[in-house]
Amino acid sequence: MLSPLPSAKAMVPFVSVENMMRLVHHLGVETVLAELADAIEADFRRWESFDKTPRVASHSRDGVIELMPTSDGSVYSFKYVNGHPKNTVDGLQTVTAFGLLAEVSTGYPVLLTEMTLLTALRTAATSAMAARHLAPKSTRTMTMIGNGAQAEFQALAMKAVCGIDTVRLYDIDPRATEKTVQNLAGFDLKVVACRSAQEAIEGAEIITTCTADKQFATILTDNMVGAGVHINAIGGDCPGKTELHRDILKRSDVFVEFPPQTRIEGEIQQMAPDFPVVELWKVVTGAAPGRRDAKQITLFDSVGFAIEDFSALRYVRERLSGTDFYQNLDMIADPDDPRDLFGMLQRAK
């Protein structure tokens, strides 16, 4: 058999889950979170150079499958991601993802990678990047309500980027809190398990909500939120799924990633279509103010946006260079003569 050896162009580097974990440990998880926050901030600074489109969602009874593409004119990326809250009942992940980078000039893929872990990392890095601009000065304590798969990543990103030293945890399931306490041991953070959301928010400058129910919920009520805090609302991220009482939104300055998407998927889906929001990229560039005073309640209504995945994919591609944390996939047919696809097939016989 004369097997056609694929050329370099035909090979797509693939980062498996195992290789992603090796890469993260090779670099250090806090380093990765801090560098990702910087990479995302750099791309938010050039927000206007990106093709932006709301994600393409395929909804079903049990969940959603989404494609999130973007491009800066030179590099194209997309992420495949699902959200199936009931998956945990069967021992499956609620959210799994993979992503791809391609060259705009040729359309050829240049990286395929798992993105379940990478999404967890970039989501936390985005929260921390936003908090760097919006949280009170000299923030020390974050409350984490919802101690699921995102909890530790949030805690470590806020430590690496914003310098917090204390995390206060609450979850309706004490086992989730226990898991998070155990996982955060050895990271030089004071970790406090709390028995109620009310207790958890005591003394915190940052309140992060990240619960998984696909329904309108009220994780925080208005009377729980004092002046001066920064709320990092992660869990309200699809139609019908919110975490905050709408009265909190009315008292807050609300910052979002991409308004057309957030108005459908974020906390502000509870509000009128003209409810005022500030685009986070404008805060990053200085075009809009972030936190103005110590009493202001800032709220990052985060739903996740394709540009954050783009930044994360580019970051992984850069950091892969010189390592062996990938394998080459023979994914692109590459005949000697591009018009001779059939000849390539015949010669492989």
Add this chain to the structure above:
Amino acid sequence: MLSPLPSAKAMVPFVSVENMMRLVHHLGVETVLAELADAIEADFRRWESFDKTPRVASHSRDGVIELMPTSDGSVYSFKYVNGHPKNTVDGLQTVTAFGLLAEVSTGYPVLLTEMTLLTALRTAATSAMAARHLAPKSTRTMTMIGNGAQAEFQALAMKAVCGIDTVRLYDIDPRATEKTVQNLAGFDLKVVACRSAQEAIEGAEIITTCTADKQFATILTDNMVGAGVHINAIGGDCPGKTELHRDILKRSDVFVEFPPQTRIEGEIQQMAPDFPVVELWKVVTGAAPGRRDAKQITLFDSVGFAIEDFSALRYVRERLSGTDFYQNLDMIADPDDPRDLFGMLQRAK
């Protein structure tokens, strides 16, 4: 190192280009084309059960990158495909592609595969399936104008599905025709190389146009097309790219895959938005007539649609069963406790 062994759910079967070629030879290329035509026809018959959305295109100076998702409520698929006409100058493929199947109920991917070859196969199978309904009875001869990567697949699909025995070839580049003549040797087809499009269409019941220029072109003019032929127009498949003079469209009954997409990308982009077309799936189900008489000019204005990829991906998945023409990719993070993604990362250290 305590490396977490991924579970079966976390593993995604991947079909490389080499394995796709092995699978096709294992089954036989004409068998694959005939079975694909049947699989696509079966899905056209249940057209109304699919989620349909125009492809999500990212256009740039040199080409386009597209995502083509669809779902039947039980299985989800998407294809990544680029179109970069200038790629051939650098020895790259104009079109490359890969695709994915996932379970709607969990969002978990169940197949990742190269689709450059598979798209060539399904495009030809779709053309042949359409011709089975639209071409004159006892069709013997097909003309192929444009002898690029799609040419041999079209010829063999029309042979396997419609029973043609003669192919007449023309390309502005005689080397493309010569390549096609060589590749079709041994397939029990009479192959005639012609020196002009005019010469090529003599005596043909089916005229297939499949040229690659990204521009408005006129491969066929009105006076070239006689009564009773079936035109299989493949090459006009993105905004600004057509192959037929508009007068031909006026004399033809035009059949399309998905009107909202074809009106933007197909030959009918030259016509008014209300130019009458028939949806091919209605012909397949019997809800609309196909060919009514021997003098009628039928025209399949094909741009390629996500459901054809869905059918092809499902077909490959079925045919993979019991073979070793795939490798398992560790693509989905799969912690023992779904909420303990961070713990999985830590334990891999």
